[in-house]
Amino acid sequence: MKLTVDGTSYEADVPADMPLLWVLRDELGITGPKYGCGIAQCGACTVHVNGLAVRSCQLPVGSLNGDVTTIQGLGSPEAMHAVQEAWVEHQVAQCGYCQSGQIMQAASLLTLNSDPDDEQINTVMSGNLCRCGTYPRIRAAVKTAALKLNRA
């Protein structure tokens, strides 16, 4: 099975029903997307397919219909995406385990809606669970990221 992740083409010998998450993590060694629940309750596995957020634990790789971007393809420590920069500015992460998914969800939100209000942020970002309770800073960082993207 062929797939493109973060701009690189891969060939994976896996069954069609293997969730994309486990193709990324255990077959391709791309560990930015995290396993948290396996049932779309936590969002730690969120990646983009064709630029929009998808819970990779819920997507059988056989149903993948586009290019995959993970947190590691969104930006890098040397060249961060605006959302990642905003996350660092606000010192959002505590344990950080959910933040790959939070950031990918926020980036997807800002693609669809460049100027979300509080209510929209609350709605879109409530599918991503954070057990450390970083939510107040996530809220602030999404707004900062929107400003950065709109300025750019």
Added chain:
Amino acid sequence: MRLGSVIFGVVVWVLIATQALAADKVIIEPPAAGSISPEQGLQAWSRVYEVASHPRCANCHTGASDKPMWSGPSYGTTRAHGMNIRAGNSRIGAETLLCSTCHTTLVTTGTDDNRVPHAAPRVAAPWMLAPVDAHWFGKSSVEICEQLRDPERNGGRTDIEIAEHLNHDVILHWAWNPGGGRESAPYSLQEHVNDILAWGAAGFPCPS
């Protein structure tokens, strides 16, 4: 929300919608006119109502509210879908969080696609909330009955068109194969289609 993003959302919607593939064909054979008594029609309706009001169906027929519901044996108490989910006017969550973020869109529908308990159900079609007019959740048999026989509120469908809709829309088929230990909608898809047709043949009687 800016216009550009709305259009973008619609494009996405079309892209994913066109992938829907039908499965589980049913046979649509309307009973001969006059062959179903009003009494039999009412009996057929009461079975249709059992299906329409079952959590597998009603949870996503929530009317003007854009909140899907969580109810039935899998959930314990009845409440709105967790995570503050809003399907929006688009009914696919395009204004906020697309349903397809978690309820991913499969290429084909298989028998054990939804075997994992408590995972987000998915089919080979975009997951969505039913139209506002088709408000079933918490409604009585009479209310749903009158809705369904009213072309103004049933999508302009005849009984045969309702049956065909049931045949073609794989998201509806999921109700009879929900997987993951969820309770199925009662009867079978074929029996449900037969009941719709019998109810139609009897002249769409509603309980008083």
Added chain:
Amino acid sequence: MGVLKTAGTITRRTFLIGSAAIAGGVAFGTYLAKKPIDNPLLDDLEEGEAGITPFVKIGPNGITLITPRADKGQGAYSMQANLIAEELDIDPATATITPGMPGPAYYNGAVMSEGVPFPAYDESKLAETARNFMAVPAKLLQIQMTGGSSTVPDLFDRLRSAGAVARETLKEAAARQYGIPRAELRTEDGQVILPDGTTINYTALAAAAAAIEPVTDVTLRDPSAWTRLGKRDLPRTDMVAKCTGTEVYGIDVQIDDMVYASVCANPGIGGDVLGYDEAAALSMRGVQQVVPVKHGVGVIASNTWYAFEAIKALNCQWGPGPYPKNSAAIWEALDAAVDNEDHYDHRQRNEGDIEGALADAQTEGGVLEASYRVPYLAHAPMEPMNAIVRINDDSVEIWTGTQIPLFVRDKAAQISGVDRSRVLVYAQPMGGSFGHKLEMTHVEQAVELALAVKGTPVKMTWSREEDMTHDYPRPAGVARARGTVDNGQVTGFDLSVGQSAMAPSWFGRLTGMTVPGPDATITTGSWDQPFAIPHYRVTGYRAPDMVPVSSWRSVGASGNGFFHDTWLDELIHAAGADPLEERIRLCSHDTSRKVLEAVGALADWSGPSVGDGRGRGVAFCLSFGVPTAQIIDVTHTGDGIRVDKAFIVADVGTVLDPTNIEAQLFGGLIYGLSHAINSELTYENYAPQQTNYHAYEGLRLYQTPDVTVKVLENGHRIRGIGEPGLPPAAPALGNAIFAATGQRIREMPFYKHIDFI
């Protein structure tokens, strides 16, 4: 294991820890306790590297800071690195930060200090001496543990001393090289600077520094001279990695030729395996081996997902667990223990004459009474338990996130038969813990699996379902309260708390040892509160051991904070007093009183009733030495209770990283609200019924209040902050709901009694 390449003298190998320990104020009593501990870095140096103190290693290619306290998300690595960097004069972002190999040099001298029978507000010489003395058994027992909000209190002096010793030693090396007195040299940004402005990188001085006796007569800088500590702009060293998906947690570690595995064990913890369908699992794609483990069975496969799927196919049959079958039976046992002299455990608070006060009130028909309940709670951190283990003929290597690396080492040695000196534990950053990673069943299982495929590294990951059902939860507890009020004041407070003992359950699991004596955690957070109530008694009753239990963020104070403050709030209401004013009037501890006054000012408190279905609740708990007060505002909407705002004030003595302290405090509050509102473990057929986050939801962003935090520095000791934000959250919320609705909720989770949005 590296070979000792740099010959150090015995003196040099041992001198520094002794010095650092003295600088840290932890040298006491006996010869053994004073005996220096070897610097483990000296065993593993490359040519030209200097291991200056057990916490700083400098080589030609860079500086390594050893941060032995585990990072589970609380920022411990960053804080430890900054403590060293403050005195070493480097930017920690330029150094390698690693927990190093666990060892006795990294003992935690503070984690046991709150185990003394003195409340934290007791600042007497006796209490302080007792607390300091607890560093001795910690050192002798080789307790290298992360927990109890102890990292900063324990390492505040030790790590700064390590940085200062390293700095002065580097200066001494430069002084000898250039023939200039050390006093004339200074340091900045990883360089020694000569009087003429010439700069020499620390790395260039490593070999010379390794060849001389370390300089240990150092004086720590006054906080006014700090350039990093205490500053708002002190970014966490792990932040960029965590925001770019490049942080490598235990679950992300990849070792060549690794195989993947998972296990299922009896969710009736300790129960037998009756049977499983091995053939079904073996017939599945990617499955290599089915391996029995203690109380369960594991599957080794070529992908974690194959292992998860095969585990389901095993269809394991379990025997009964060694405790009551369901929640009803558990509550019955807890209820039976409270106020039952056969279950009496301890009474550390007994002032005035509570029996007399209650009897007097009885005759006047004025005894107030209530009962409370808190459920078992899972820690449920985002990263499920995992470990990679590779076993060769005479070595064991373990990669895992853990708060207890030395216990992990010893247990792995015991199971594998390999000497513990040949068991290497590579501690990894953790995706949360909240106390979960004070357990190590998962490592034991991974060792058992690795023994079946010697030479091959096995990455064992628990499914979320396995994690939730083998969590070793926070104990369930019940409390019965009685009290009296008179003339607008709270006059009598009597609280009886019943729960199973946590410490013996946990420590017994780690060590196989029994822990004698009372279990203080039954009343921690209620007996030790700084209030002067005329008749004041708190008693702990020990219920039988039931579900095996463990430490959960804020430990005893997680339930006791709720019992104590809610009951206090009820009595204040009965007295007709203002909730904040009466707490302040009763408060007997200056630092705590200032916290209460400050939270009132921060929230602009004018009483609990705000009108229009809105209410405010105040709560207070002194835990881990940190007095913490919170005010929560709620609105009773048509869709349920909405938590609008929260105000937090805490006193940590000295603020080292204000940005992170704020995060830990509101994180504690949100974790507390999560469980207060909607989370519990209930048991049926010996197993928890909540198997994943769908049934153990926690708080989501839309339910999260706006939070304002203020931190004070009046306390006499520096304190840790990972836990104290939690205990006041549930009572503050309950008190606010009472103010808004008149409904008093005495059982967590609250959603069983009132709807939330």
